[in-house]
Amino acid sequence: MEGAVLGALRALGYTGQLVEEAALSRALEEGPGCIDFTALCSWLVSELKAVSQVEECVTTATGPEDKETFQLEVSGLVNELQCPYRSLTTGNVTSRLTNKESCLQLLLFLSSELQAARLLHARQPSLAQREAPTGAGDNDEVFGELRALCQALGTAEPTRDVPVPQLFIDLETKIRDASSRLPQSGVGKPLLSKSLEPAQWEQLEEIHRAMCIEYECRRQMLICRLDLTVQSFHWSERAQQHGAEMDRLSESLWWDLSARTSITLAHLLAAREDLSVITKTTSESSREKTACAINKILMGPVPDRGGRPSEIEAPMPTWEGRRSGGGGRRQKSGGKGRKHR
Template sequence: MESETERDAQCVWMEGDVVQTLRALGSPGPLVEEGMLCQAASEGPCSLHFTALCSWLASELKSISPLEECITPTTGPEDSETFQLEASGLVNELRCPYPSLTAGDVTSRLNNTESCLQLLLFLGSELLAARILHARKPLAQCQVPRDAGDGDDNEILKELQPLCQTLGMAEPTRDTPVPQLFRDLETKLRDVSAGLPEGGVGKALLSKSLGPEQWENLKEIHQALSVEYVCRRQMLVTRLDVTVQSFHWAEGAQQHGAVMRQLYQPLREALSARSSITLAHLLSAREDLSVITKTTSKSSRERTACPVNKVLMGPVPDRGGRPGEIEAPMPTWEDRRRGGSAGGRKQKWRGKGRKQK
C-alpha cells in the first residue's frame, strides 16, 4: 500500500499538471492557482468552484464533440450526489481508463483529493485533444454552434481561412479564441515580413486607427455601396445575356447554337452579381491603390494593346445627326395657347372617331 507521504507527493505532481492544463485551455475561475486548486480538490463535490470547473470542461467538450452526457454545476453540498452521478456518466461515455473514476460506489469515487485531481486532469486532456482534432478539420466540416450567426462570423472565417493556409497555420474555427488567434497571426506575419526586402509590401492605405463607432459607420457605408454595385453588376450581366442572345438571331448562328451555348454557359455561371469586396480588402490595401491610372495611358496600353486596335474601319453609311440639316420644327399651336376659337370651353376627347362631348 502507498504511504501517506507518497500519496501527498503524487497529489502535488498531479496538481502541477492540472494547473498547466487549465491555463493552456484558458479556464476561467480562481482554480488556475495551485493553492486554490488543492483546496477545492480536497473538498471535492462539495466545492462550488470544483463542480463549476468540471461543468465548464464538460460543456467545452460537448461543444466540439458528439457527447450526450453533461455535468451541471452545483449550488450547494446537497447537490454533490447528483454531480457525482453526472460525472460518472460522462467518464464512462469518454471511456476513462482510470479505475478509480469508473469502479466502485458512484457516490464515493470523488471522496479524496487524488481522485478529484485525476478527474480534472482527464477532462482537461480530453478537451485539449478534442480541440486539436477539431482545429485540423476543414472549415466546411467544423460543427457550427447553434447560437452562431450566419453573416459576420462566416465572413470573418472566410477571410482568415486563406490567410492561415498561406502562412502554414492551422485553419481557424468558431471555437478558436480570437485574442490568441490574432496574437499568433501577428507573430507569424512579423517573422515572414522580416525576410522580405525593404519596401516590398508597401505602406497601408489606411494608416489611422478607427474607433468602434467609426467601424460601424464604415460598415454601413460598405453595405450601401455593396447594394449599389450589385445593381450595377446585375445590369451589366443582363446586358451581356441580351447581347449573346442576339448573336443567335443570325442565320449562320442557328446551326451552331448548341456549341455557342456550351461555350458560353460555363463562363456565364462564373459571373455573379454579388460583390466580393469586403472590409478586409480595405485593411490590406496599399498606398499605390490610390493612384488612378487612365486606361489610355502609356503604362496601361503596354498591356492592353493588340493588333485589333490597328485595324481601320472602312466607309460607313451616313447616319445623319447634324442639327443644321434637320427639317423645320412642328407648329407651335400659338392659337391654342392664346385661347383660340374654343372660347375657353372645356372639351373632352375620347379618341379618334368618337363624338365630342
C-alpha cells in the same frame, strides 16, 4: 429547361457528377433509379436545410431497392415546401417521378428554393447566427477570413474556443516575422493608415453594405444587357442554323458571372498605397500590355448614321386636317367661327 437547371446548379456551387448536360439528361431519364440523381436531390436538400428551417430529409439511394423510399421522402419534402407543381404533389407517390419532365421540375423547384433561401439567409445574418447551433457558424465572414489568414501563414486553423486576444497576438507575431524577411519595397504602405474606433468600423460596414447593394444592381443590369446582346446574335439566318452550338458556347461563359460582389472589408485592410494611383489606359505602361496588331487597322468609310441634334431642322407644322374640314375646333359666336390658339 435543362440549360436553366444546369445554370442554377452551377451558380449554387454544385460540382457533382451531373455538372455536364449529357450526364444530367441521362440521369433525368432514369429518375429515382439513378444514384447520381438522388445524390443531387439530397445535396440540394442538405444545402437548403443549412440556411432554412426545413424538417424533411432526402437520402441518396444506394440501389434500385431504395427507389420507393426516395420517392416517399420527396413527397414529404414537396408538401412541406408547398410545391406549386401538381405533378409532384398529386397522384400515386411512387409514380410521380417516372418521366423526365417531372424529374426536371423537381430539380428546378429545389434549386429555386435554395437560391431564395440563401438570399433570405444573407439578408438576416444576426437572426441566422442566433438560430444556428453551436459550431455551425464556420461560414461567418470574419471567421472565414481568420482561417484564410492562418492557412496563408502556415499556422493551425483557429477554433471557436481559442481566446481572441491570444489568437491576434500569435498572428501578429507570425506576420511580423514573415514581413521581416521581405524587401522593404515588397509589400508597400497600407492605404488605410489610421486606426478606427469601433463606431467608425460600424459606419464603414454600413457604407460597404450600401455599396454592395448599389453595385449588385449595376452588375445585374450589365449581365442583363449582355444576355440581350447575345440573344441578338441569334436573329440572323446563319446564326439560327448554329443556335444550339452558340448556346453551348455562351452558357459556359455565364457560370463565372455573378451579380454579388466578393469584395469585403478585409480587402480594404490589405490595399496598398499603389492602389490609389490611377493610370490612364492610353499611358505608355498600359499600352505595352494592350497594344496589338489590330490597333493598326483603320476603318474605311461608313454610312452616316446622323444623330447630331444641331443639324436637325424642326418640322414645319401642317394644316392638312383643317384644310380638309377636319381637326379644327370651332366654337359658335354670333354665327361666325372663332379660332382658338
